[in-house]
Amino acid sequence: MRSSPVDLEILAQRFSAVVEEMAENIRRTSFSVFVKQTADFGTCLVTPEGEVFAAPRRISGNLMIGIPARAAIASLAPYRPGDIGLSNDPDATGGLVTHLPDLWTWAPLYADGEVIAYAFSFVHSSDIGGSVPGSIDWGHTDIHQEGVLVPPVRLVDAGEPDRGVLDLVTRNTRVPDQNRGDIEAQVAGLRTAQRRLDEIVASFGVRAVRDAMADLLDTAERRAGDMLGDLDDGTYRFVDYIEGVDGTGDDGTPRVEVPPVRLSLELTVRGRTAHLSFAGTSPQVLEAVNLHTGDEPGHYMLAFALVNWIYSHDRGVPYNSGLVRPLSALLPEGSVLNPGPGAPCGVRAAVFFRVMDLVVACLAQARPESAMATGAGAVAIAAISYTGADGRPRVSVGQPLTGGSGGRPGRDGLHGTSYMGGWLRNVPNEVLEDEVPVLVEEYRYRRGSGGDGAWRGGDGLVVSLRCLEDGVTFAVRGLERMALQPWGVNGGEPGQGTRATLNPGGPGERDLGRVGTVRLRAGDLLRIETPGGGGLGDPADRGRDAAGPHAPAGGTRFSLGPAREAADDRWPQGVQRRLVDAVNERVPAAGRPRAYRDLYLALDRAAGAGRVTDALLDTALAAALGEPSGAAGATTTGDAR
Numbered sequence: 172m173r174s175s176p177v178d179l180e181i182l183a184q185r186f187s188a189v190v191e192e193m194a195e196n197i198r199r200t201s202f203s204v205f206v207k208q209t210a211d212f213g214t215c216l217v218t219p220e221g222e223v224f225a226a227p228r229r230i231s232g233n234l235m236i237g238i239p240a241r242a243a244i245a246s247l248a249p250y251r252p253g254d255i256g257l258s259n260d261p262d263a264t265g266g267l268v269t270h271l272p273d274l275w276t277w278a279p280l281y282a283d284g285e286v287i288a289y290a291f292s293f294v295h296s297s298d299i300g301g302s303v304p305g306s307i308d309w310g311h312t313d314i315h316q317e318g319v320l321v322p323p324v325r326l327v328d329a330g331e332p333d334r335g336v337l338d339l340v341t342r343n344t345r346v347p348d349q350n351r352g353d354i355e356a357q358v359a360g361l362r363t364a365q366r367r368l369d370e371i372v373a374s375f376g377v378r379a380v381r382d383a384m385a386d387l388l389d390t391a392e393r394r395a396g397d398m399l400g401d402l403d404d405g406t407y408r409f410v411d412y413i414e415g416v417d418g419t420g421d422d423g424t425p426r427v428e429v430p431p432v433r434l435s436l437e438l439t440v441r442g443r444t445a446h447l448s449f450a451g452t453s454p455q456v457l458e459a460v461n462l463h464t465g466d467e468p469g470h471y472m473l474a475f476a477l478v479n480w481i482y483s484h485d486r487g488v489p490y491n492s493g494l495v496r497p498l499s500a501l502l503p504e505g506s507v508l509n510p511g512p513g514a515p516c517g518v519r520a521a522v523f524f525r526v527m528d529l530v531v532a533c534l535a536q537a538r539p540e541s542a543m544a545t546g547a548g549a550v551a552i553a554a555i556s557y558t559g560a561d562g563r564p565r566v567s568v569g570q571p572l573t574g575g576s577g578g579r580p581g582r583d584g585l586h587g588t589s590y591m592g593g594w595l596r597n598v599p600n601e602v603l604e605d606e607v608p609v610l611v612e613e614y615r616y617r618r619g620s621g622g623d624g625a626w627r628g629g630d631g632l633v634v635s636l637r638c639l640e641d642g643v644t645f646a647v648r649g650l651e652r653m654a655l656q657p658w659g660v661n662g663g664e665p666g667q668g669t670r671a672t673l674n675p676g677g678p679g680e681r682d683l684g685r686v687g688t689v690r691l692r693a694g695d696l697l698r699i700e701t702p703g704g705g706g707l708g709d710p711a712d713r714g715r716d717a718a719g720p721h722a723p724a725g726g727t728r729f730s731l732g733p734a735r736e737a738a739d740d741r742w743p744q745g746v747q748r749r750l751v752d753a754v755n756e757r758v759p760a761a762g763r764p765r766a767y768r769d770l771y772l773a774l775d776r777a778a779g780a781g782r783v784t785d786a787l788l789d790t791a792l793a794a795a796l797g798e799p800s801g802a803a804g805a806t807t808t809g810d811a812r
Contacts, residue, residue, distance in 0.1 A: 172389075173382035179390075182375065182383035183489060186225035189367045190214045193292065193360040194230045200359055202352025203297045204606055205568040208598045211295040214360055216280075216288055217244075223492040224288075224384045233594050235291075236478050237471035237495040239266050239464075243277055244289060246323035250279040253330030255361055257340070257354070258323040259299065261314075262512045266465025269472060269523075270516045271318040272296045272306055274340075274354060276326065278361040282372045287381060290364035294353045297554065298345040298566040305554025305566055305646040307517035309687050311459040314513045319343035327358065345556070345564040391493025396443030398481045399497055402537045406439045409532035410451070410744060413460055413521050414653055414685070430771035431738075432456055432507055433747055434525050438533035447473065447530075448501040449508050451748045454755060454763040459515035461507050462522045469495030472523040473508070476530035476591065505760040518648045524549050525651075527591045531577075535660055535727045542727050544628055544660045544705030546584065547574025549651035549669075550592035551686075551701070553636075555607045557643045567606040569636070570614070571595040572650065572699055575621045575629025578663055578707030584629030586616050589704070608639040617667070617700050622656075622730075624663030624706025625713045631667070631701035638691040645697060647671070647686035652702040655738070659730035661723050663706030668734075670700040705730070742775075742783050749788055750774070757796050770795055 174182070193214040201207045213235045216225040221241035227233060242265030247256045255278045261268045268275055273293045280288040299306045299318035306318040314320065324336055337354065341347035372380055413432035435451035447468070455461055464470040474495045481494055488494070502509035507522060528545045535542035553569035573592045576584035600611040613635035621628030636645075656665035671683040673691075675698050683689060683697075691697065731739075750770060758766045774783050774791050 172386055174379065174386045178375065178379060179383055179386055182371070182380065183387055185371050186216060186383075186387075187228070189364055190216055190225050190227045191229055192367065193290065193363050194227045196363050197292065197294065197356045197360045198230065200352075200356040201294065202356070203346070203349040203568075204598055204602060205297050206294050206353050206356070208596060208602060209568065209571055210594070210596050212293060214290070214292045216364065217291055218288060218384055218388070219286055222388055224387055226490055228490055234471050234475065236490065237467070237469040237474045237492055238291065239467040239470060240277070240289065240291060241265065242465065243267050243275065243323055247325060250286060251329040252279070252281050253327060254279060254325060255327035255358060256323055257326040257336065258321050260320055260322045261463035261516060263322045266463045266467055266470060269463055269519050270307070271301070271314070271320065272299045272517075274299070274350070274357070276354070276357045276361060278365070280365050280368050282368065282377045282380070285377075287377060288368065288384065290361045292357045292360050294357060296344065296346075296350050296353065297568050299350075300343045300345070303646050303688050304345060304556030304564065304644050305568070305648075307459070307554070307648040308646060309458055309460070309518055309648065309685065311515040311517055312457050314515050317459065317515060317517045326354070346566050387489040388491055388493035388496075391489040391491050392496040394485055394488045395481050395494045396497045398484055399440060399445050400443045402440045404440055404442065405537065406437055407533040407536040408435075408437050409529050410435045411525050411528055411532070412655055413525055414651065414655055428772060429456070429458055430768055432460055432522065433751065434507070434522065434529060435748075436526070436529035436533060438530065438537070440537060444497045444499065445477065446499045446501070449506065450501055450503055451751055452503060452506045452508055453751060454507065454767045455505055455510035455514050456507055457764045457768060459517040460519060460521050461510040461514040461516045462519040463514065463516055464502055464509055466502050466504070466509050468500035468502070469498045472519075473500060473526055474498055475523075476527040479590070480530075480534060503755060505755065505763055511760055520649050521549060521651050524591055532729065539723075539727045541580055542660050542707070543579040544577030544584070544622065544624070544663050544707045545657045546576040546589035546591060546629070546704040547631060547652060547666070547702040548657050549574070549649055549702070550589070550595060551647055551650040551699070554646040554648075555609060555643065556646070557608055557640060565607065567603070568598070569603055570598055570634055572632065572634060572647075572701050574631035574652075574657075574701035575666060575704035577657065577704040578622070578624045578626035578628050578659075580707070581626070583627045584621055584704035586621075586629045587632050588629075608643060610637040610639060611635070612637050612696065613698070617703065620667040620700070620703030622659045622664035622666040622703060622706035623710040624659060625708025625710065625715075626663070626706065628657065628659070628663070628666045628704030628706045631703045633698065633700050635696060635698040638693055638695045638697070641692045643691050644688060645686070645691065646688045647699070650685040650699070653685055654734040656732035656734065657702050657705045658732065658735070659705035660707050661728050662709035663730060664710070665730050665732040666703030666705050669702050672698045740782065741778065746783050746785060746788055749785070753792055753796070766795065
């Protein structure tokens, strides 16, 4: 330990105050509803080596632990005082950016003429250009459809704003004034960091500040290792999916069919470390759900559930990237979790939330007595756009459409919010109705949608929006768990799935599936019902034991629901794994998305009403790839469920 315990505690609180003040300044001075109301933004302080040593816990998005900052820092080096970088390019920032609406800014922080840290922030823009209002759509197949792509560039050069850069970025969006205001709010937040760091250095000196940064990271690493060390050594496995397209388009015809995205996790705990192997995960896909991680094992969208688990058990642990130091990962190159350059990624949150479900499932096996059921497994966002009376486009973001939390030991799940997406705040209905021509007819809990159990899953939401003008567009992204329900644990029942309906109970009623982009006329009603969380424990045990259900003999059991059970019966896990491995091993990276889709759909059709077998797979591989693949080579590792 380099610091005295007293100095370390004081400096930890001072660093925390800096990032909280940065966040508060952004929230109060931003322009867009999604930033100032929903709080989809973040701030943090980063070491020169690229590790987050302070992040907010009270305000703004807490998705900052484990951000890969090194590539962004290096992209503009060397720096001068007053420099501020800007980018929304996933490839150029090494996975710091995960989709284009997230505008990241950063600035060097100086003391005694040297860079001793960096301040980072992001805001989620309501629109960054592209083919649809709000910029995000499931059906995008190229990142250039998703909006203006900004490589790392100096927004402010040695204290002088580059108005050309700002104009170029904002002019290529549908809401330039909102984006300009949000970016300038970020600049104000970064300047706050330098002022406050000057005060801290004046009080404690540069050496003490550097020592505290290192000590806080080391302390978090040690305590995270302590938590992992309490788990039984072993390997725990789970498989889950992002569902394929269903429902209909604007013209009532079925949407293009795509396979479900397979996500496979093998979590291996050894001593004070954890290894996350995603072998068996789908190759990069044609849809916009790819998650750019830069092959970073502690990436903030892979480690979030583990970070939350550690923090929930040790609330005093320093909240920084030391928490992800004990983690390693296998992220297959060219997979949906480590895609190649240019992969569409607008709806990457669907994969992000499903990865959290995988981690929760593996932890439920590693620690059965504290197992919890999964929650809604998604936070869908509706971007609502129309043309104003002045002829200019308007885009605003509606409610974050989350659902209920899963049952947990000793308590029912929470209604209307999930543990995984609960940092996003709801938008007051009056604000939404003032921003866009809609009437909020319902915004309530979806009673009875949580799975039954000794501890019930929380209920989802019902949101009904009445369109007041012709030509209003809803671009809903991330609506998930339509058929594959949030699973229950140890006898608890799964929660109800999502439903999205146009004009329910009226003329032209239509199931919209996971929606995508839909254009409405005056009088149309869009109703979305979000999932309930899964239940925990046998419902017959409800109320019998105040301590909650105990772990059953034989390990953790999952109630996946009839649709998932039927899917697993039709597509055995070993066959799925062989298909993934064959495409990864025998198809060049650029061709894998289309090859995987075509092979999957061909096999699904060939099976008819029956099961997809190894023999069918051998035939399909021989026809598509020119050589047989024997069933004897089937791989099942990592596919226990």
